[in-house]
Every structure is written in C-alpha cells, then in structure tokens.
C-alpha cells in the first residue's frame with residue numbers, strides 16, 4: 001500500500017518566502033500547515049577518489065591503467081530513495097547501525113549538502129546540533145553563549161536577553177565563567193544544547209549530542225525538547241541509545257544500508273532494531289536478514305503529491321553540494 005501525502009506545488013518559485021506556507025494555504029487545508037519537513041525520494045551518493053596512487057598519477061602507465069579500469073573514482077551510495085513527511089510537534093528518532101546513513105540524512109536536512117537525487121523541503125532552516133558544533137575553546141562559556149547566539153542570527157540585544165535562559169538550560173552555573181578548554185565533553189554538549197534550543201528553533205536536528213549528559217541533564221533536556229515541540233517545532237534525534245530514543249521520541253525512522261527500513265511507533269521500531277542487531281552480534285547474519293526483509297515489507301511507501309499553494313521551501317536553497 002502507498003501512503004500519498006499531498007502537500008507541494010511545483011509551479012511555485014523555489015525562492016518563495018518562508019511565510020508562503022501559512023499565507024497561501026486555504027482554510028479547508030489547514031492541516032497541511034503542520035507539515036515541517038519533507039524528504040521526497042532522497043538519495044545521496046558520495047564520490048571519492050581511489051586511494052590507489054597510480055590511479056591518481058599523471059604518468060603514461062597510470063593513464064593506460066585508467067583507460068582499462070576507469071577514473072579511479074569510487075561511489076558510496078549512502079542513502080537511497082528515502083521519503084517521509086514530518087509534521088510540527090513530532091520528535092523523530094533516527095536509528096541504524098554504524099555507516100547506515102543517519103548523519104548523511106541530517107546533513108541533507110540542514111540543506112548544507114544537496115542530495116544527488118530527490119529533494120528535501122523544509123518550512124524553515126533546520127538548526128543542527130551536533131557533537132562537532134562549533135564552540136570556541138579559548139573563551140568562556142559566557143562568551144560562547146553570545147557567539148553562538150550571534151552565529152544563529154540573533155542581534156547582540158537578543159543574545160543578551162537569552163543569556164539567563166541558556167544558563168538555566170545548561171545548568172553550568174559558575175563554570176560559565178571558565179574557558180571552554182576546561183570543560184568536559186559532557187559540559188560542552190550541555191552548552192551546545194542550551195544555545196541551540198534557546199533560539200526557539202522551528203526544526204532542530206540533534207546528532208548524538210544528548211548521550212554525553214548525566215541523568216539530571218537528560219531530564220532537563222527532555223523538558224526543553226518538549227517545550228520546543230509545543231512551540232510547534234519539530235525535532236530529529238539521531239542516537240545509538242534506544243533508551244534515549246524510547247524516552248524522547250514520538251516516532252522513529254530506522255535507516256539501514258542507506259534505506260528507510262521502518263517509520264513508526266518507537267516501541268515497535270526499536271524492538272525490530274534490537275532483534276536485528278542482536279542477531280548480528282550473535283553471528284547470525286541470515287536471521288538478521290530475515291528481520292530486515294520482514295521489517296521492510298511492513299513499510300508503507302510514501303508518495304509525495306504536488307497540490308496547489310502549499311509548498312515549503314527547499315531545505316537546500318542557495319547552498320552547495
């Protein structure tokens with residue numbers, strides 16, 4: 001069975017203002033306003049040069065080899081034909097084994113990387129909170145709050161006004177006056193989280209950052225994510241911790257071998273995933289394959305249809321591949 005989601009109008013300009021979704025949606029289609037992110041048949045293939053030295057060399061022998069064996073480029077299909085729609089108010093967990101394509105999906109959602117096929121649409125620019133999100137090591141937590149707010153587009157006055165909230169979410173107290181290089185990785189993650197969520201992002205992407213906090217921080221995190229959700233935002237959370245996923249998410253996408261394998265109830269998807277990884281860890285790849293195929297058969301393919309006046313902005317507008 002195919003689920004058809006009618007949301008987009010491809011006659012509208014890609015550079016349409018963000019407000020378009022709200023302004024143009026007719027009242028009878030009010031439910032369509034709640035769409036926040038759309039992935040429409042998204043694929044991503046990385047092209048990397050072969051590490052084999054003679055294939056990179058310009059010599060006569062190497063040129064002959066290239067004629068025989070090609071250019072020496074290797075293609076890595078990281079994501080293949082992934083489609084889903086996410087509405088405001090959802091916290092979407094993204095799970096999958098190492099190298100399955102989760103981070104690639106996050107990069108495509110930010111719009112900083114363009115898919116090699118398909119398209120990602122978003123009603124506003126997603127804010128990415130990752131383990132590598134930039135903080136400046138040589139200055140204090142307090143200064144980093146200010147820099148982070150400015151980097152996310154706040155004015156200096158708005159950044160000042162947000163300071164108390166960020167300090168409270170981070171729970172870092174006096175440590176905010178110490179240089180960041182004295183922070184543990186958990187403390188730095190707390191600061192990143194506090195900065196990213198304090199600007200009330202409409203779409204927040206979190207890649208693993210929550211796994212480093214202690215129990216107290218995790219409960220504060222959950223409270224803050226619930227608030228972000230209630231403000232009509234939506235959250236994507238990539239994690240290897242099924243406990244975190246079950247605790248925080250209203251829905252789970254399981255990406256495996258670059259394909260969307262499951263999309264649904266966190267308890268059910270996590271159960272299939274545990275069974276799959278359990279078979280792999282126990283050296284039963286064939287049983288794992290059976291779980292893979294069985295789960296995939298239950299996925300209802302999503303088909304995105306284009307309807308008038310409801311097109312969100314392309315997530316990747318203006319950025320490079």
Ligand SMILES: Nc1ncnc2c1ncn2[C@@H]1O[C@H](COP(=O)(O)OP(=O)(O)OP(=O)(O)O)[C@@H](O)[C@H]1O
Nearest residue numbers: 046048076078096097098099100101102103104105
């Ligand atoms: N910049 C890149 N260039 C080439 N290949 C890449 C690049 N980034 C990722 N890949 C490849 O794409 C595939 C998916 O990687 P990705 O980082 O999206 O997986 P992941 O599910 O986030 O993994 P993990 O759980 O280990 O973080 C992997 O095979 C990886 O080697």
